[in-house]
Amino acid sequence: QLSASAAGADRNSFPTPGAAVAASFPTVERATLSNGLKLVVAQRTGVPVVNFTLLLDTGVPEDFARIPPGTGSFAMSLLDEGTERRNREQIAETLGLLGASLQTGGGDETGYVTLSALKPGLGDALALYAEVVMRPAFAQKELERVKAQWIAAIATAKQDPGRAASRVL
DSSP states (O other): OOOOOOTTOOTTSOOOOOOOOOOOOOOEEEEEOTTSOEEEEEOOOSSOEEEEEEEEEOOOHHHHTTSOTTHHHHHHHTGGGBBSSOBHHHHHHHHHHHTOEEEEEEETTEEEEEEEEEGGGHHHHHHHHHHHHHOBOOOHHHHHHHHHHHHHHHHHHHHSHHHHHHHHO
16 A cells, blocks of 8 residues: 655755765776786676676778778677577577677777676676677678668668758768
8 A cells, every 4th residue: 555654745845955975986907818808897796797898999090981981880780690600589589598688889990799697697698798709690681681770770860850960960
């Protein structure tokens, strides 16, 4: 049973803010692996979730003069569309069973692959993550499907004045 409390609620004026709560940030640790991969780790306790992002250099501005615009972000978006062992549906199903999510994308000079996983399934989620990063299939049918989606999204954006203005800007 829910009911409003009459005690202690003054509805004649807005509540006054209390003192600001001091921000508490986790300690950031940095390391470089033997293969040159740089790690930045910030540990927080309380929630059994691990989040991380692999950032990749995908070129420098001089490279973009030689390749069509959007090629880097398009390629990054295809990483989770299938691997040598699994198609996109199998990847999505496995992530769902593990309580994990994976995003890929990027553009210009940086690409990213992000994983968020519950600690109990972290080992399996990392194995899938490594498969997506190291063994993408870039299957022709997926390439054509995603390309069609991108073309449709561009056509839709051209009909939206705000998005059209953003593209021009």
